Amino acid sequence: MHPLLKSWKHVLQYLSVWTVLGAMLGFMLAVAGHFNLAETVAITAPITIALAVVCLSAWFVARSSPPGSISAWRVRFRMGIAAMFASAVVLAFAHVLAKALNVVFPGLEARFLPAVPVLGGMCWLLYLLSITLHHLWIAMERSKRAELLSRESELKALKAQVNPHFLFNSLNSISALTSVDPARARDMCIRLSDFLRNSLRLGERVSIPFAEELALLTTYLEVEQVRFGQRLRIAQDFDSGCADCDVPPLLVQPLVENAIKHGIATLVDGGEIALTGRRNGQNLRVVVENPFDPDAPATRRTGFGLVSVRNRLEARYGGAARLQIEVGDKTYRVILSLPCGGKEPEHA
Amino acid sequence: MIRAAIVDDEELARQILREYLNSEEDVQVIGESTNGFDAVKFVSERKPDLIFLDVQMPKLDGFEVLELIGTDIAVVFVTAYDQYAMKAFDAAAVDYLLKPFDAERFRVAMQRVRRRLGEKMQAVSASELKNAAQPPGQYAQRLVVKDGTRVHVIPVDQLDYAEAQDDYIALHTGGKSYLKQQTITSLSESLDPGRFVRVHRSFLVNLERVRNIEPYTKDTRLAILSNGAQVPVSRAGFVRLKELMGER
Secondary structure: OOHHHHOHHHHHHHHHHHHHHHHHHHHHHHHHHOOOHHHHHHHHHHHHHHHHHHHHOHHHHHHHOOEOOEOHHHHHHHHHHHHHHHHHHHHHHHHHHHHHHOOOOOOHHHHHHHHHHHHHHHHHHHHHHHHHHHHHHHHHHHHHHHHHHHHHHHHHHHHOOOOHHHHHHHHHHHHHHHHHOHHHHHHHHHHHHHHHHHHHHHHOOOOEEHHHHHHHHHHHHHHHHHHHHHHEEEEEEEOHHHHHOEEOOOOOHHHHHHHHHHHHHHOOOOEEEEEEEEEEOOEEEEEEEEEOOOOOOHHHHOOHHHHHHHHHHHHHHHHHOEEEEEEOOOEEEEEEEEEOOOOOOOOO | OEEEEEEOOOHHHHHHHHHHHHOOOOEEEEEEEOOHHHHHHHHHHHOOOEEEEOOOOOOOOHHHHHHHHOOOOEEEEEEOOOOOOHHHHHHOOOEEEEOOOOHHHHHHHHHHHHHHHHOOOOOOOHHHHHHHHOOOOOOOOEEEEEEOOEEEEEEHHHOOEEEEEOOEEEEEEOOEEEEEEOOHHHHHHHOOOOOEEEEEOOEEEEHHHEEEEEEOOOOOEEEEEOOOOEEEEOHHHHHHHHHHHHHO
16 A cells, blocks of 8 residues: 555645646646636546546556666656556546536537647656656655664664673672682672673663663672772762653763773772762753873773763754763763653652 | 782782782792882882783873883783784783783793793883884874983973984973983874974974974074974975975
8 A cells, every 4th residue: 555545644735736736737628628617627626636546556666666776768668658557547537537527518528639638648747757756755765764774773782882891800800809709709790790781681772760770880880899999989969850760771871981991090099980960850960070180191081982972862862962071170070961751750 | 030010000900910920939029009100110119020011000001101111121911901902012012911811821921921031132112112002093192201210291292392312312391301212213103293293304393383494504494493492404304394384
Protein backbone atom coordinates (compact mmCIF):
# COMPACT_ATOMS: atom_id res chain seq x y z
CA MET A 1 0.00 0.00 0.00
CA HIS A 2 1.13 3.52 -0.70
CA PRO A 3 2.57 5.13 2.48
CA LEU A 4 0.54 8.28 1.82
CA LEU A 5 -2.67 6.39 2.59
CA LYS A 6 -1.53 5.70 6.13
CA SER A 7 -2.58 9.10 7.36
CA TRP A 8 -5.78 11.08 6.68
CA LYS A 9 -3.91 14.33 6.94
CA HIS A 10 -1.63 13.37 4.06
CA VAL A 11 -4.56 12.17 1.92
CA LEU A 12 -6.34 15.53 2.39
CA GLN A 13 -3.17 17.43 1.52
CA TYR A 14 -2.73 15.32 -1.59
CA LEU A 15 -6.33 15.91 -2.66
CA SER A 16 -6.04 19.67 -2.13
CA VAL A 17 -3.10 19.72 -4.52
CA TRP A 18 -5.26 17.88 -7.03
CA THR A 19 -8.05 20.45 -6.64
CA VAL A 20 -5.69 23.05 -8.06
CA LEU A 21 -4.44 20.72 -10.80
CA GLY A 22 -8.05 19.74 -11.60
CA ALA A 23 -9.04 23.40 -12.02
CA MET A 24 -6.18 23.89 -14.47
CA LEU A 25 -7.12 20.73 -16.36
CA GLY A 26 -10.80 21.83 -16.49
CA PHE A 27 -9.80 25.19 -17.96
CA MET A 28 -7.74 23.54 -20.69
CA LEU A 29 -10.48 21.02 -21.51
CA ALA A 30 -13.12 23.78 -21.62
CA VAL A 31 -11.04 25.72 -24.13
CA ALA A 32 -10.30 22.66 -26.29
CA GLY A 33 -13.88 21.26 -26.28
CA HIS A 34 -15.94 24.51 -25.96
CA PHE A 35 -17.71 23.21 -22.84
CA ASN A 36 -19.88 25.38 -20.64
CA LEU A 37 -19.26 25.51 -16.87
CA ALA A 38 -21.63 22.68 -15.88
CA GLU A 39 -20.22 20.40 -18.57
CA THR A 40 -16.65 21.23 -17.59
CA VAL A 41 -17.24 20.39 -13.92
CA ALA A 42 -19.14 17.23 -14.78
CA ILE A 43 -16.35 15.87 -16.92
CA THR A 44 -13.28 17.24 -15.13
CA ALA A 45 -14.11 16.24 -11.56
CA PRO A 46 -14.27 12.46 -12.16
CA ILE A 47 -11.24 12.56 -14.46
CA THR A 48 -9.24 14.46 -11.83
CA ILE A 49 -10.14 11.95 -9.15
CA ALA A 50 -9.19 9.10 -11.50
CA LEU A 51 -5.87 10.81 -12.25
CA ALA A 52 -5.17 11.35 -8.56
CA VAL A 53 -5.65 7.65 -7.92
CA VAL A 54 -3.63 6.57 -10.97
CA CYS A 55 -0.73 8.89 -10.07
CA LEU A 56 -0.32 7.13 -6.73
CA SER A 57 0.76 4.05 -8.66
CA ALA A 58 3.88 6.03 -9.63
CA TRP A 59 5.19 5.08 -6.19
CA PHE A 60 5.57 1.47 -7.34
CA VAL A 61 7.31 2.59 -10.52
CA ALA A 62 9.70 4.83 -8.58
CA ARG A 63 10.38 2.15 -6.00
CA SER A 64 11.11 -0.59 -8.54
CA SER A 65 13.61 1.53 -10.50
CA PRO A 66 15.30 4.02 -8.19
CA PRO A 67 17.80 6.29 -10.00
CA GLY A 68 21.27 4.82 -9.83
CA SER A 69 20.06 1.21 -9.71
CA ILE A 70 19.94 0.97 -13.52
CA SER A 71 21.16 3.31 -16.28
CA ALA A 72 19.56 6.73 -16.56
CA TRP A 73 18.21 6.01 -20.04
CA ARG A 74 16.50 2.84 -18.95
CA VAL A 75 14.93 4.70 -16.03
CA ARG A 76 13.60 7.36 -18.42
CA PHE A 77 12.38 4.72 -20.85
CA ARG A 78 10.48 2.92 -18.10
CA MET A 79 9.05 6.21 -16.87
CA GLY A 80 7.80 7.06 -20.37
CA ILE A 81 6.16 3.67 -20.88
CA ALA A 82 4.54 3.75 -17.45
CA ALA A 83 3.20 7.25 -18.11
CA MET A 84 1.74 6.06 -21.43
CA PHE A 85 -0.08 3.22 -19.70
CA ALA A 86 -1.38 5.61 -17.08
CA SER A 87 -2.73 8.06 -19.64
CA ALA A 88 -4.30 5.20 -21.64
CA VAL A 89 -6.17 4.13 -18.52
CA VAL A 90 -7.36 7.66 -17.84
CA LEU A 91 -8.38 8.17 -21.50
CA ALA A 92 -10.39 4.94 -21.49
CA PHE A 93 -12.11 6.11 -18.33
CA ALA A 94 -12.76 9.52 -19.92
CA HIS A 95 -14.23 7.83 -23.03
CA VAL A 96 -16.74 5.85 -20.94
CA LEU A 97 -17.48 8.98 -18.90
CA ALA A 98 -18.13 11.12 -22.00
CA LYS A 99 -20.46 8.49 -23.39
CA ALA A 100 -22.44 8.45 -20.15
CA LEU A 101 -22.56 12.24 -19.89
CA ASN A 102 -23.89 12.43 -23.45
CA VAL A 103 -27.30 11.54 -22.01
CA VAL A 104 -27.34 14.62 -19.76
CA PHE A 105 -25.43 17.02 -22.06
CA PRO A 106 -26.36 16.18 -25.69
CA GLY A 107 -23.43 16.38 -28.15
CA LEU A 108 -20.78 16.30 -25.42
CA GLU A 109 -19.19 13.11 -26.69
CA ALA A 110 -18.58 14.64 -30.13
CA ARG A 111 -17.15 17.85 -28.64
CA PHE A 112 -14.93 15.81 -26.34
CA LEU A 113 -12.92 14.46 -29.31
CA PRO A 114 -10.72 17.56 -29.88
CA ALA A 115 -9.94 17.60 -26.12
CA VAL A 116 -8.56 14.05 -26.17
CA PRO A 117 -4.95 14.95 -27.25
CA VAL A 118 -4.84 17.71 -24.59
CA LEU A 119 -6.05 15.33 -21.91
CA GLY A 120 -3.70 12.54 -23.02
CA GLY A 121 -0.69 14.89 -23.05
CA MET A 122 -1.58 16.33 -19.67
CA CYS A 123 -1.97 12.86 -18.14
CA TRP A 124 1.38 11.80 -19.52
CA LEU A 125 3.17 14.86 -18.14
CA LEU A 126 1.48 14.71 -14.74
CA TYR A 127 2.35 11.06 -14.39
CA LEU A 128 6.00 11.74 -15.23
CA LEU A 129 5.99 14.54 -12.65
CA SER A 130 4.48 12.17 -10.10
CA ILE A 131 7.23 9.56 -10.68
CA THR A 132 9.90 12.23 -10.32
CA LEU A 133 8.41 13.53 -7.06
CA HIS A 134 8.21 9.98 -5.77
CA HIS A 135 11.88 9.46 -6.61
CA LEU A 136 12.79 12.59 -4.65
CA TRP A 137 10.64 11.57 -1.75
CA ILE A 138 12.18 8.08 -1.57
CA ALA A 139 15.69 9.57 -1.67
CA MET A 140 14.84 11.98 1.15
CA GLU A 141 13.41 9.23 3.31
CA ARG A 142 16.47 7.13 2.72
CA SER A 143 18.95 9.86 3.70
CA LYS A 144 16.87 10.71 6.76
CA ARG A 145 16.98 7.08 7.84
CA ALA A 146 20.72 6.84 7.16
CA GLU A 147 21.36 9.90 9.30
CA LEU A 148 19.28 8.51 12.11
CA LEU A 149 21.09 5.18 11.94
CA SER A 150 24.54 6.72 11.93
CA ARG A 151 23.67 8.92 14.87
CA GLU A 152 22.31 5.95 16.74
CA SER A 153 25.38 3.82 16.12
CA GLU A 154 27.61 6.71 17.07
CA LEU A 155 25.82 7.11 20.36
CA LYS A 156 26.07 3.41 20.99
CA ALA A 157 29.81 3.53 20.42
CA LEU A 158 30.17 6.52 22.73
CA LYS A 159 28.19 4.91 25.48
CA ALA A 160 30.05 1.63 25.35
CA GLN A 161 33.43 3.11 26.07
CA VAL A 162 34.88 2.10 29.38
CA ASN A 163 38.33 3.60 29.53
CA PRO A 164 40.79 0.70 29.08
CA HIS A 165 43.47 2.47 31.11
CA PHE A 166 41.12 2.64 34.06
CA LEU A 167 40.67 -1.09 33.66
CA PHE A 168 44.38 -1.90 33.38
CA ASN A 169 45.32 0.28 36.31
CA SER A 170 42.59 -1.26 38.44
CA LEU A 171 43.72 -4.75 37.51
CA ASN A 172 47.24 -3.75 38.47
CA SER A 173 45.99 -2.64 41.88
CA ILE A 174 44.22 -5.97 42.31
CA SER A 175 47.39 -7.78 41.29
CA ALA A 176 49.31 -5.88 44.00
CA LEU A 177 46.67 -6.56 46.64
CA THR A 178 46.52 -10.32 46.08
CA SER A 179 49.67 -10.89 48.13
CA VAL A 180 49.40 -8.18 50.78
CA ASP A 181 45.64 -8.08 51.36
CA PRO A 182 43.74 -10.87 49.59
CA ALA A 183 40.40 -9.90 51.11
CA ARG A 184 40.70 -6.38 49.72
CA ALA A 185 41.78 -7.77 46.37
CA ARG A 186 38.63 -9.86 46.23
CA ASP A 187 36.56 -6.89 47.32
CA MET A 188 37.98 -4.79 44.52
CA CYS A 189 37.33 -7.55 41.96
CA ILE A 190 33.69 -7.52 42.98
CA ARG A 191 33.39 -3.75 42.79
CA LEU A 192 35.12 -3.61 39.44
CA SER A 193 32.80 -6.32 38.10
CA ASP A 194 29.79 -4.44 39.47
CA PHE A 195 30.92 -1.30 37.72
CA LEU A 196 31.57 -3.03 34.41
CA ARG A 197 28.34 -4.99 34.49
CA ASN A 198 26.26 -1.95 35.39
CA SER A 199 27.87 0.34 32.88
CA LEU A 200 27.24 -2.21 30.13
CA ARG A 201 23.67 -2.73 31.28
CA LEU A 202 22.86 0.97 31.69
CA GLY A 203 24.69 1.90 28.48
CA GLU A 204 22.17 -0.09 26.48
CA ARG A 205 19.26 1.98 27.72
CA VAL A 206 18.12 5.30 26.35
CA SER A 207 17.31 6.84 29.74
CA ILE A 208 17.90 5.86 33.31
CA PRO A 209 16.75 7.37 36.60
CA PHE A 210 19.45 9.68 37.93
CA ALA A 211 19.58 7.54 41.09
CA GLU A 212 21.01 4.69 38.99
CA GLU A 213 23.66 6.94 37.51
CA LEU A 214 24.61 7.96 41.04
CA ALA A 215 24.81 4.33 42.15
CA LEU A 216 27.11 3.56 39.21
CA LEU A 217 29.20 6.59 40.10
CA THR A 218 29.56 5.37 43.67
CA THR A 219 30.84 1.97 42.51
CA TYR A 220 33.25 3.67 40.15
CA LEU A 221 34.57 5.91 42.91
CA GLU A 222 35.03 2.96 45.25
CA VAL A 223 37.30 1.33 42.68
CA GLU A 224 39.28 4.51 42.12
CA GLN A 225 39.54 5.02 45.88
CA VAL A 226 41.55 1.82 46.12
CA ARG A 227 43.98 3.08 43.48
CA PHE A 228 44.40 6.59 44.80
CA GLY A 229 43.88 6.02 48.52
CA GLN A 230 44.00 9.23 50.56
CA ARG A 231 44.68 11.30 47.46
CA LEU A 232 41.09 10.97 46.30
CA ARG A 233 38.46 12.65 48.47
CA ILE A 234 34.81 13.04 47.53
CA ALA A 235 32.13 15.47 48.69
CA GLN A 236 28.63 14.75 47.45
CA ASP A 237 25.55 16.92 47.80
CA PHE A 238 22.48 15.95 45.79
CA ASP A 239 18.90 17.17 46.21
CA SER A 240 16.42 14.42 46.92
CA GLY A 241 14.50 15.56 43.83
CA CYS A 242 17.38 14.64 41.52
CA ALA A 243 16.95 10.93 42.06
CA ASP A 244 13.92 10.38 39.84
CA CYS A 245 15.01 12.57 36.95
CA ASP A 246 15.41 10.60 33.73
CA VAL A 247 18.82 11.12 32.18
CA PRO A 248 20.91 9.50 29.41
CA PRO A 249 23.14 6.81 30.98
CA LEU A 250 26.83 7.40 31.73
CA LEU A 251 26.57 11.15 31.49
CA VAL A 252 28.11 12.14 34.81
CA GLN A 253 30.53 9.23 35.20
CA PRO A 254 32.86 10.38 32.34
CA LEU A 255 32.97 13.84 33.91
CA VAL A 256 34.12 12.38 37.21
CA GLU A 257 36.60 10.16 35.38
CA ASN A 258 38.04 13.32 33.80
CA ALA A 259 38.16 15.03 37.18
CA ILE A 260 40.32 12.20 38.46
CA LYS A 261 42.52 11.79 35.40
CA HIS A 262 43.17 15.44 34.68
CA GLY A 263 42.75 16.73 38.22
CA ILE A 264 43.49 14.42 41.12
CA ALA A 265 46.10 12.36 39.27
CA THR A 266 48.12 15.50 38.44
CA LEU A 267 48.44 16.48 42.10
CA VAL A 268 50.98 14.92 44.44
CA ASP A 269 48.63 15.19 47.41
CA GLY A 270 45.46 14.73 45.41
CA GLY A 271 42.38 16.72 46.39
CA GLU A 272 38.64 16.77 46.77
CA ILE A 273 36.10 16.29 43.99
CA ALA A 274 32.92 18.16 44.83
CA LEU A 275 29.73 16.80 43.26
CA THR A 276 26.50 18.77 43.53
CA GLY A 277 23.07 18.16 42.00
CA ARG A 278 20.10 20.52 42.12
CA ARG A 279 16.61 19.94 40.84
CA ASN A 280 14.75 23.06 39.86
CA GLY A 281 11.30 22.10 38.56
CA GLN A 282 11.95 20.42 35.23
CA ASN A 283 15.64 21.27 35.17
CA LEU A 284 18.53 19.23 36.54
CA ARG A 285 21.84 20.90 37.26
CA VAL A 286 24.93 18.87 38.09
CA VAL A 287 28.28 20.40 38.98
CA VAL A 288 31.59 18.53 39.08
CA GLU A 289 34.43 20.50 40.57
CA ASN A 290 38.01 19.40 41.03
CA PRO A 291 41.42 20.93 41.76
CA PHE A 292 44.15 20.53 39.15
CA ASP A 293 47.79 21.41 38.60
CA PRO A 294 47.86 24.44 36.29
CA ASP A 295 51.44 23.59 35.32
CA ALA A 296 50.58 20.13 34.03
CA PRO A 297 50.95 19.84 30.24
CA ALA A 298 47.88 21.30 28.55
CA THR A 299 47.22 18.24 26.39
CA ARG A 300 46.22 16.36 29.49
CA ARG A 301 43.19 18.52 30.08
CA THR A 302 41.48 18.21 26.72
CA GLY A 303 39.70 14.90 27.00
CA PHE A 304 37.56 12.93 24.65
CA GLY A 305 35.08 12.47 27.49
CA LEU A 306 33.81 16.07 27.46
CA VAL A 307 33.35 16.09 23.70
CA SER A 308 31.39 12.88 23.86
CA VAL A 309 29.13 14.11 26.65
CA ARG A 310 28.51 17.35 24.78
CA ASN A 311 27.66 15.52 21.54
CA ARG A 312 25.25 13.24 23.31
CA LEU A 313 23.47 16.17 24.99
CA GLU A 314 23.30 17.97 21.65
CA ALA A 315 21.86 14.94 19.84
CA ARG A 316 19.32 14.30 22.55
CA TYR A 317 18.19 17.74 23.70
CA GLY A 318 19.41 20.20 21.07
CA GLY A 319 19.66 23.63 22.68
CA ALA A 320 17.75 22.65 25.81
CA ALA A 321 20.81 21.19 27.56
CA ARG A 322 24.11 22.84 28.29
CA LEU A 323 27.61 21.85 29.29
CA GLN A 324 29.64 24.72 30.67
CA ILE A 325 33.27 24.67 31.68
CA GLU A 326 34.80 27.14 34.09
CA VAL A 327 38.54 27.01 34.54
CA GLY A 328 39.85 28.82 37.60
CA ASP A 329 43.45 29.21 38.77
CA LYS A 330 43.47 25.86 40.45
CA THR A 331 39.96 24.49 40.05
CA TYR A 332 38.15 23.08 37.10
CA ARG A 333 34.37 23.13 37.11
CA VAL A 334 31.97 21.42 34.72
CA ILE A 335 28.34 22.48 34.91
CA LEU A 336 25.77 20.23 33.33
CA SER A 337 22.26 21.52 32.88
CA LEU A 338 19.57 19.42 31.23
CA PRO A 339 15.81 18.90 31.14
CA CYS A 340 14.72 16.45 33.76
CA GLY A 341 12.69 13.85 31.93
CA GLY A 342 11.30 12.15 35.04
CA LYS A 343 8.32 12.59 37.29
CA GLU A 344 7.36 15.91 38.86
CA PRO A 345 8.81 16.23 42.35
CA GLU A 346 6.12 15.42 44.87
CA HIS A 347 6.21 18.75 46.66
CA ALA A 348 6.55 21.06 43.67
CA MET B 1 74.35 -5.12 43.75
CA ILE B 2 71.89 -3.24 41.52
CA ARG B 3 70.55 -0.14 43.24
CA ALA B 4 66.99 0.44 42.10
CA ALA B 5 64.40 3.20 42.51
CA ILE B 6 60.65 3.06 41.95
CA VAL B 7 58.75 6.04 40.56
CA ASP B 8 54.95 5.81 40.50
CA ASP B 9 52.23 7.97 42.02
CA GLU B 10 50.08 4.99 43.02
CA GLU B 11 50.95 3.20 46.24
CA LEU B 12 49.73 -0.20 45.04
CA ALA B 13 51.67 0.10 41.79
CA ARG B 14 54.85 0.70 43.83
CA GLN B 15 53.87 -2.12 46.12
CA ILE B 16 53.88 -4.77 43.43
CA LEU B 17 57.25 -3.64 42.06
CA ARG B 18 58.69 -3.72 45.57
CA GLU B 19 57.36 -7.23 46.03
CA TYR B 20 58.82 -8.51 42.75
CA LEU B 21 62.13 -6.75 43.40
CA ASN B 22 62.43 -8.29 46.87
CA SER B 23 62.71 -11.73 45.31
CA GLU B 24 65.65 -10.61 43.16
CA GLU B 25 68.76 -11.30 45.20
CA ASP B 26 71.09 -8.88 43.49
CA VAL B 27 68.74 -5.88 43.71
CA GLN B 28 68.34 -3.38 46.49
CA VAL B 29 65.52 -0.82 46.44
CA ILE B 30 67.12 2.42 47.58
CA GLY B 31 64.11 4.67 47.30
CA GLU B 32 60.69 5.49 45.92
CA SER B 33 59.22 8.67 44.44
CA THR B 34 55.62 9.63 43.89
CA ASN B 35 56.11 12.33 41.27
CA GLY B 36 58.42 13.47 38.49
CA PHE B 37 60.12 16.31 40.37
CA ASP B 38 61.06 14.07 43.28
CA ALA B 39 62.28 11.43 40.87
CA VAL B 40 64.70 13.79 39.12
CA LYS B 41 65.98 15.08 42.45
CA PHE B 42 66.37 11.59 43.86
CA VAL B 43 68.20 10.31 40.81
CA SER B 44 70.72 13.15 40.78
CA GLU B 45 71.37 12.81 44.53
CA ARG B 46 71.47 9.06 44.91
CA LYS B 47 72.44 7.90 41.41
CA PRO B 48 70.57 4.58 41.22
CA ASP B 49 71.54 2.04 38.57
CA LEU B 50 67.98 1.26 37.63
CA ILE B 51 64.63 3.04 37.81
CA PHE B 52 61.11 1.83 37.23
CA LEU B 53 59.23 4.74 35.78
CA ASP B 54 55.49 5.35 35.41
CA VAL B 55 54.42 7.58 32.52
CA GLN B 56 51.39 9.46 33.87
CA MET B 57 52.46 11.24 37.02
CA PRO B 58 52.03 14.60 38.73
CA LYS B 59 54.51 17.43 37.95
CA LEU B 60 56.61 15.76 35.27
CA ASP B 61 55.59 12.76 33.21
CA GLY B 62 57.84 9.77 32.68
CA PHE B 63 59.15 11.05 29.34
CA GLU B 64 60.23 14.33 30.87
CA VAL B 65 61.92 12.53 33.73
CA LEU B 66 63.78 10.31 31.27
CA GLU B 67 64.89 13.37 29.33
CA LEU B 68 66.29 15.02 32.45
CA ILE B 69 68.14 12.09 33.99
CA GLY B 70 70.10 11.10 30.90
CA THR B 71 70.72 7.58 29.72
CA ASP B 72 73.44 6.32 32.02
CA ILE B 73 70.69 4.78 34.13
CA ALA B 74 68.74 1.72 33.08
CA VAL B 75 65.10 2.77 32.71
CA VAL B 76 62.13 0.41 32.68
CA PHE B 77 58.82 2.04 31.85
CA VAL B 78 55.83 0.70 33.73
CA THR B 79 52.51 1.93 32.41
CA ALA B 80 48.97 0.99 31.48
CA TYR B 81 49.32 2.91 28.21
CA ASP B 82 50.56 1.00 25.21
CA GLN B 83 50.28 3.75 22.61
CA TYR B 84 53.67 5.33 23.14
CA ALA B 85 56.15 4.56 20.42
CA MET B 86 57.65 1.39 21.71
CA LYS B 87 60.09 1.40 18.83
CA ALA B 88 61.90 4.36 20.32
CA PHE B 89 62.24 2.64 23.63
CA ASP B 90 63.73 -0.45 22.09
CA ALA B 91 66.66 1.83 21.45
CA ALA B 92 67.26 3.23 24.92
CA ALA B 93 64.73 2.30 27.56
CA VAL B 94 65.58 -1.18 28.68
CA ASP B 95 62.02 -2.43 28.78
CA TYR B 96 58.41 -1.44 28.75
CA LEU B 97 56.13 -3.22 31.21
CA LEU B 98 52.41 -3.01 30.62
CA LYS B 99 50.28 -2.98 33.75
CA PRO B 100 49.29 -5.45 35.00
CA PHE B 101 52.28 -7.75 34.48
CA ASP B 102 53.24 -11.08 36.05
CA ALA B 103 56.41 -12.19 37.84
CA GLU B 104 57.66 -13.99 34.76
CA ARG B 105 57.41 -10.90 32.57
CA PHE B 106 59.11 -8.97 35.32
CA ARG B 107 62.03 -11.43 35.40
CA VAL B 108 62.44 -11.00 31.63
CA ALA B 109 62.74 -7.26 32.22
CA MET B 110 65.31 -7.85 34.94
CA GLN B 111 67.39 -10.06 32.64
CA ARG B 112 67.41 -7.25 30.11
CA VAL B 113 68.43 -4.82 32.84
CA ARG B 114 71.39 -6.99 33.85
CA ARG B 115 72.50 -7.33 30.27
CA ARG B 116 72.24 -3.58 29.76
CA LEU B 117 74.11 -2.77 32.95
CA GLY B 118 76.80 -5.27 31.94
CA GLU B 119 77.57 -3.53 28.68
CA LYS B 120 78.09 0.21 28.50
CA MET B 121 75.16 2.49 27.79
CA GLN B 122 74.34 3.27 24.22
CA ALA B 123 74.96 6.86 23.35
CA VAL B 124 71.43 7.85 22.38
CA SER B 125 70.63 11.24 23.78
CA ALA B 126 67.50 11.21 25.89
CA SER B 127 66.18 14.28 24.09
CA GLU B 128 66.41 12.61 20.69
CA LEU B 129 64.62 9.67 22.19
CA LYS B 130 61.83 11.84 23.47
CA ASN B 131 61.38 13.36 20.03
CA ALA B 132 61.19 9.96 18.46
CA ALA B 133 58.57 8.94 20.99
CA GLN B 134 56.38 11.92 20.23
CA PRO B 135 53.24 11.07 18.24
CA PRO B 136 53.42 12.56 14.73
CA GLY B 137 51.68 15.91 14.33
CA GLN B 138 52.08 16.72 17.99
CA TYR B 139 54.63 19.21 19.19
CA ALA B 140 56.15 19.82 22.57
CA GLN B 141 53.97 21.98 24.85
CA ARG B 142 56.76 22.70 27.27
CA LEU B 143 60.48 22.21 27.73
CA VAL B 144 62.14 20.84 30.81
CA VAL B 145 65.62 21.82 31.98
CA LYS B 146 67.60 20.49 34.89
CA ASP B 147 69.70 22.94 36.86
CA GLY B 148 71.59 21.03 39.55
CA THR B 149 68.83 19.18 41.35
CA ARG B 150 66.23 21.78 40.38
CA VAL B 151 63.92 21.35 37.42
CA HIS B 152 62.62 24.25 35.33
CA VAL B 153 59.56 23.86 33.19
CA ILE B 154 59.30 26.32 30.30
CA PRO B 155 56.02 26.48 28.37
CA VAL B 156 57.01 26.81 24.71
CA ASP B 157 55.07 30.04 24.19
CA GLN B 158 57.35 31.67 26.77
CA LEU B 159 60.49 30.73 24.85
CA ASP B 160 61.96 33.82 23.13
CA TYR B 161 64.77 32.14 21.25
CA ALA B 162 67.31 29.35 21.52
CA GLU B 163 70.99 29.47 20.75
CA ALA B 164 73.36 26.57 20.06
CA GLN B 165 76.50 26.48 22.22
CA ASP B 166 78.71 23.48 21.50
CA ASP B 167 76.85 20.42 22.81
CA TYR B 168 74.32 22.58 24.61
CA ILE B 169 71.54 24.93 23.76
CA ALA B 170 70.73 28.08 25.69
CA LEU B 171 67.00 28.62 26.06
CA HIS B 172 66.18 32.30 26.48
CA THR B 173 62.92 33.10 28.19
CA GLY B 174 61.79 36.30 29.86
CA GLY B 175 65.34 37.69 30.25
CA LYS B 176 66.72 34.46 31.76
CA SER B 177 68.56 31.70 30.03
CA TYR B 178 68.83 27.99 30.76
CA LEU B 179 71.41 25.57 29.44
CA LYS B 180 70.29 22.19 28.25
CA GLN B 181 72.16 19.30 26.72
CA GLN B 182 70.45 18.92 23.36
CA THR B 183 71.18 19.79 19.74
CA ILE B 184 69.37 22.71 18.20
CA THR B 185 68.22 20.46 15.35
CA SER B 186 66.50 18.08 17.72
CA LEU B 187 64.91 21.01 19.60
CA SER B 188 63.71 22.45 16.31
CA GLU B 189 62.17 19.13 15.33
CA SER B 190 60.23 18.88 18.57
CA LEU B 191 58.64 22.33 18.15
CA ASP B 192 55.79 23.50 15.92
CA PRO B 193 57.45 24.67 12.65
CA GLY B 194 54.68 27.22 12.21
CA ARG B 195 55.70 29.01 15.42
CA PHE B 196 59.46 28.46 15.73
CA VAL B 197 61.86 29.19 12.90
CA ARG B 198 65.46 28.17 12.49
CA VAL B 199 66.75 31.56 11.35
CA HIS B 200 70.40 30.61 11.53
CA ARG B 201 72.54 27.51 11.88
CA SER B 202 72.80 28.26 15.60
CA PHE B 203 69.58 30.16 16.30
CA LEU B 204 65.90 29.35 16.59
CA VAL B 205 63.34 32.09 17.27
CA ASN B 206 59.75 32.24 18.42
CA LEU B 207 57.97 33.90 15.50
CA GLU B 208 55.65 35.83 17.80
CA ARG B 209 58.60 37.60 19.40
CA VAL B 210 60.06 38.97 16.16
CA ARG B 211 59.42 42.72 16.01
CA ASN B 212 61.36 43.65 12.89
CA ILE B 213 64.25 42.58 10.69
CA GLU B 214 67.13 44.86 9.84
CA PRO B 215 69.94 44.45 7.30
CA TYR B 216 73.29 43.66 8.92
CA THR B 217 75.98 42.57 6.48
CA LYS B 218 75.69 41.81 2.76
CA ASP B 219 74.19 38.37 3.27
CA THR B 220 72.88 38.47 6.81
CA ARG B 221 70.23 40.33 8.72
CA LEU B 222 69.34 40.86 12.35
CA ALA B 223 65.97 39.98 13.85
CA ILE B 224 65.01 42.37 16.63
CA LEU B 225 62.82 40.68 19.20
CA SER B 226 60.14 42.40 21.28
CA ASN B 227 62.41 42.33 24.34
CA GLY B 228 65.18 44.06 22.37
CA ALA B 229 67.35 40.96 21.88
CA GLN B 230 69.14 40.70 18.54
CA VAL B 231 69.34 37.40 16.70
CA PRO B 232 71.39 36.87 13.51
CA VAL B 233 69.44 35.73 10.46
CA SER B 234 71.20 33.87 7.65
CA ARG B 235 70.11 34.12 4.03
CA ALA B 236 68.33 30.74 4.12
CA GLY B 237 66.86 31.68 7.51
CA PHE B 238 65.49 34.90 6.08
CA VAL B 239 63.75 32.98 3.28
CA ARG B 240 62.09 30.69 5.84
CA LEU B 241 61.17 33.62 8.06
CA LYS B 242 59.68 35.61 5.19
CA GLU B 243 57.61 32.62 4.10
CA LEU B 244 56.06 32.24 7.55
CA MET B 245 55.59 35.98 8.13
CA GLY B 246 53.89 36.22 4.74
CA GLU B 247 51.36 33.63 5.79
CA ARG B 248 50.13 35.71 8.69
